[in-house]
Amino acid sequence: MEEPVIVLETQKINAWFGKDQVLFDVSARIPKNRVTAIMGPSGCGKTTFVRTLNGLHLMTPGARSSGTVLLEGTDTSTMDIVDVRKHIGMVFQRPNPFPTMTVYENVLAGYRLTGQRLSREKADQIVEAILNKVGLWTEVQSKLFKAGTSLSGGQQQRLCIARTIAMEPAVVLFDEPTSALDPKSTAIIEELLSDLKADYSIIFVTHGLQQAARISDYVAFFMLGELVEFGETKRVFVGPQDKRTEDYLSGKYG
Amino acid sequence: MTPRKLKNGVMGFLVAASAVLLITVLVVIVWHIFISGVKYLNWDFFTKTPTPMGESGGGVFNSIVGTFLITLVAAAIGTPFGMFAGIYVSEHRGQRFADIVRLCADALQGVPSIVIGIFGYTFLVVRFRSYSALSASIALAFMFVPTTTRVTEEVLNLVPSGLKEAAFALGARRSSVAWNVSIKTAAAGITSGLLTSMARIAGETAPLLFTAFGSRYVEWNMLRPMSALPLQIYVNASSPYPALQQQAWSAAFVLVLLILLLQYGAKHLIARVLRVKA
Numbered sequence: 001m002e003e004p005v006i007v008l009e010t011q012k013i014n015a016w017f018g019k020d021q022v023l024f025d026v027s028a029r030i031p032k033n034r035v036t037a038i039m040g041p042s043g044c045g046k047t048t049f050v051r052t053l054n055g056l057h058l059m060t061p062g063a064r065s066s067g068t069v070l071l072e073g074t075d076t077s078t079m080d081i082v083d084v085r086k087h088i089g090m091v092f093q094r095p096n097p098f099p100t101m102t103v104y105e106n107v108l109a110g111y112r113l114t115g116q117r118l119s120r121e122k123a124d125q126i127v128e129a130i131l132n133k134v135g136l137w138t139e140v141q142s143k144l145f146k147a148g149t150s151l152s153g154g155q156q157q158r159l160c161i162a163r164t165i166a167m168e169p170a171v172v173l174f175d176e177p178t179s180a181l182d183p184k185s186t187a188i189i190e191e192l193l194s195d196l197k198a199d200y201s202i203i204f205v206t207h208g209l210q211q212a213a214r215i216s217d218y219v220a221f222f223m224l225g226e227l228v229e230f231g232e233t234k235r236v237f238v239g240p241q242d243k244r245t246e247d248y249l250s251g252k253y254g
Numbered sequence: 255m256t257p258r259k260l261k262n263g264v265m266g267f268l269v270a271a272s273a274v275l276l277i278t279v280l281v282v283i284v285w286h287i288f289i290s291g292v293k294y295l296n297w298d299f300f301t302k303t304p305t306p307m308g309e310s311g312g313g314v315f316n317s318i319v320g321t322f323l324i325t326l327v328a329a330a331i332g333t334p335f336g337m338f339a340g341i342y343v344s345e346h347r348g349q350r351f352a353d354i355v356r357l358c359a360d361a362l363q364g365v366p367s368i369v370i371g372i373f374g375y376t377f378l379v380v381r382f383r384s385y386s387a388l389s390a391s392i393a394l395a396f397m398f399v400p401t402t403t404r405v406t407e408e409v410l411n412l413v414p415s416g417l418k419e420a421a422f423a424l425g426a427r428r429s430s431v432a433w434n435v436s437i438k439t440a441a442a443g444i445t446s447g448l449l450t451s452m453a454r455i456a457g458e459t460a461p462l463l464f465t466a467f468g469s470r471y472v473e474w475n476m477l478r479p480m481s482a483l484p485l486q487i488y489v490n491a492s493s494p495y496p497a498l499q500q501q502a503w504s505a506a507f508v509l510v511l512l513i514l515l516l517q518y519g520a521k522h523l524i525a526r527v528l529r530v531k532a
Binding site for chain 2: 054090160
């Protein structure tokens with residue numbers, strides 16, 4: 001088996017909310033152009049881990065963190081946070097298109113919010129290409145200038161994926177993006193992931209074991225703020241090396 | 255009947271009775287003003303200035319102009335201060351200085367309007383040696399700012415934090431998030447707050463007694479004494495002439511209508527905000 005290229009590496013990440021430590025020395029190497037699932041029981045630090053990667057963790061009052069995040073070899077703490085977030089995009093648990101913007105404007109929200117101007121043709125081009133990429137173009141072509149919030153929940157979430165990848169990030173963080181969606185919309189987004197990984201490296205937080213097994217190439221198993229096991233999904237599911245992973249997979253807790 | 259059912263019945267009655275009482279009070283006031291005011295409304299009422307004491311006819315055009323000018327100028331002075339203070343307090347939630355600003359806004363809201371009037375008289379009228387509409391607007395702005403601050407803050411706090419996070423995650427800086435996401439999402443709510451605050455100051459009388467003073471003429475110069483509907487009502491209603499008293503009712507009707515319209519507009523806008531949120 002050929003060693004994958006590493007796009008993102010964390011070295012000894014620790015994170016706190018006030019006095020409560022929620023992550024302990026998390027070191028992980030995220031492969032490029034693969035889907036890496038972050039799984040584990042509720043409250044194990046999955047979401048906090050991905051939020052330390054793009055600096056959102058520190059925006060919570062009282063939150064602290066330590067450790068290093070290397071994005072394609074560059075220490076992100078030496079980069080402007082705006083650049084970090086352009087390279088590491090994020091899709092959230094609940095679909096959250098901007099209610100004051102149309103579908104069209106939502107796709108380009110990142111450009112507008114960071115003050116980048118686009119020519120009309122370039123903007124049209126990006127909107128069509130990106131909406132095609134998330135499989136929304138035919139569905140919303142006639143609703144481009146309606147409010148983004150007028151779409152169905154599943155469409156809204158794909159619109160949020162669209163606005164994230166419109167910024168051409170290297171890594172896209174998905175924080176349980178299907179937990180508020182119906183099974184059909186979930187299936188559409190899961191299918192989408194296998195297309196997206198050709199262009200992006202994906203980190204996907206989920207608490208569903210089956211979902212992790214279905215969609216991921218690699219899996220990181222978290223418990224009580226520790227990264228217990230990391231490896232190829234098949235290998236971890238078939239032959240977990242840590243007793244705690246084995247117990248979790250066999251449904252002893254979760 | 256079990257005690258639980260009895261308690262339920264008594265509480266149900268009290269709640270319903272209070273609700274009915276509230277509606278009754280409003281209906282009685284509005285109805286009475288409508289009945290007393292509407293019959294003296296005519297074209298002259300809206301277009302003419304008051305006749306000399308004791309003569310019939312004339313109108314309150316000068317007061318209508320005055321109410322609009324004084325209220326609009328007060329809102330123009332107060333809006334930026336109130337809005338920016340509200341944005342500040344909302345953006346710096348939990349910080350000491352923001353808490354102090356909020357506390358001051360609440361305290362200022364509690365200052366009786368007559369005190370605001372005396373304040374305007376002492377620091378503006380006496381200093382510039384003239385009653386003026388501008389000093390009235392400034393005094394009213396002191397009442398306008400705290401309500402606007404609080405409403406702006408509360409509406410901004412309603413903007414879901416998920417939206418702001420989404421903007422940050424796209425690389426937006428704080429100022430961009432505040433302007434492009436928070437304020438735009440809350441815009442209808444903020445506007446509605448401005449209208450409510452305007453409705454509140456449009457009916458104020460005490461501050462005007464000490465500052466605008468009143469005038470028999472149509473006055474457009476903010477630096478001169480000016481009439482306003484509440485002043486006109488006060489003067490006419492306390493005069494001994496029935497014709498003037500009737501005019502006071504009509505003026506009261508116009509004033510109440512104006513305020514209800516502002517509040518209706520405000521409510522309409524709030525409904526729009528809640529739709530955006532859902």
